[in-house]
Amino acid sequence: MGLDYLSLIRERISHRSFVNAPLLPDYRESLEIFIQNLPENPFNIPVRLKLIDREDKHKVKLGTYGVIKGARTFIVGLVESGGDDNAMEAYGYSFEEIIIFAQSLGLGTCWIGGTFARSNFANVARIKNGEILPCITPVGITQKKLSFLERILRTAARSSKRKPWSKLFYLNNFDTPLQPEQAGDFSEALNMVQIAPSASNNQPWRIVYDPSQSCFHFYLHTLNGYVGNKLGFKIQRIDIGIAMYHFEAAAAQLGFNGKWEIKDPEIFIPHYHDGILSYMITWVLSDRTREPTMTVD
Numbered sequence: 001m002g003l004d005y006l007s008l009i010r011e012r013i014s015h016r017s018f019v020n021a022p023l024l025p026d027y028r029e030s031l032e033i034f035i036q037n038l039p040e041n042p043f044n045i046p047v048r049l050k051l052i053d054r055e056d057k058h059k060v061k062l063g064t065y066g067v068i069k070g071a072r073t074f075i076v077g078l079v080e081s082g083g084d085d086n087a088m089e090a091y092g093y094s095f096e097e098i099i100i101f102a103q104s105l106g107l108g109t110c111w112i113g114g115t116f117a118r119s120n121f122a123n124v125a126r127i128k129n130g131e132i133l134p135c136i137t138p139v140g141i142t143q144k145k146l147s148f149l150e151r152i153l154r155t156a157a158r159s160s161k162r163k164p165w166s167k168l169f170y171l172n173n174f175d176t177p178l179q180p181e182q183a184g185d186f187s188e189a190l191n192m193v194q195i196a197p198s199a200s201n202n203q204p205w206r207i208v209y210d211p212s213q214s215c216f217h218f219y220l221h222t223l224n225g226y227v228g229n230k231l232g233f234k235i236q237r238i239d240i241g242i243a244m245y246h247f248e249a250a251a252a253q254l255g256f257n258g259k260w261e262i263k264d265p266e267i268f269i270p271h272y273h274d275g276i277l278s279y280m281i282t283w284v285l286s287d288r289t290r291e292p293t294m295t296v297d
């Protein structure tokens with residue numbers, strides 16, 4: 001029953017205005033079934049997703065500080081994290097999975113990691129000891145027209161804009177920007193990373209393609225403002241998980257199956273004035289159901 005990930009990823013944008021009506025039972029049921037059967041993420045770190053409604057019996061305010069309009073239902077994502085682990089990447093991967101599934105139902109969503117009453121949502125979702133609640137998303141039928149606030153927010157976050165390939169993707173080392181022709185059939189998988197959502201649209205993913213090993217090394221460009229741990233979790237590591245999901249789903253649809261490995265290739269990392277670059281994970285091609293259109297030596 002495979003979903004058309006390439007189209008769904010391309011269609012997804014953040015929605016912040018919703019039709020103020022309860023989620024129809026069919027949608028709710030589809031989401032609940034998807035949540036119950038959520039596949040494992042590459043880290044095998046369980047991510048707990050929960051649908052909650054504004055009229056929840058717990059009579060607490062499920063607020064988003066005016067950012068989200070009209071939404072009645074939210075998906076809350078919780079994960080256990082010991083701090084120095086891959087919980088945030090696992091979280092980004094699994095949460096994006098439900099975002100894309102919601103898209104397949106024609107429902108709008110918006111990753112929210114900052115502007116929401118975190119402790120109220122945590123109470124309603126019955127947060128467990130050791131769990132954290134990094135993000136929520138509203139889920140529902142969207143208003144056709146973008147609201148004024150929505151337009152301002154989209155402009156502020158440069159939402160429809162993405163960094164060019166030359167700032168994101170490299171060939172063998174960080175001195176050589178990767179050209180789409182050099183990526184061959186993988187270029188579409190990289191396009192899906194390029195258009196992924198990220199906190200404040202910072203797009204902190206950098207990828208080095210090593211054609212000799214058929215692998216893609218993922219790096220995180222941590223901006224100076226994100227080096228600390230103000231939120232209690234590293235929000236930019238969530239962005240890496242999202243990029244991983246987009247890459248893997250797109251590659252699979254293009255006929256490339258791979259596996260994830262954490263094995264630092266020790267590529268020379270240049271110095272950046274606005275942040276630091278660190279190695280995260282590598283996707284290695286394991287088998288393909290069709291030949292790439294072009295190989296690079």
Ligand SMILES: Cc1cc2nc3c(=O)[nH]c(=O)nc-3n(C[C@H](O)[C@H](O)[C@H](O)COP(=O)(O)O)c2cc1C
Binds near residue numbers: 111198
């Ligand atoms: C981890 C994460 C946290 C986010 N937090 C917020 C938020 O608190 N408020 C908000 O309005 N948008 C938030 N966003 C949405 C981004 O601003 C949005 O994805 C980005 O601007 C790209 O726009 P697009 O999703 O329409 O492609 C978040 C996105 C991610 C991935």
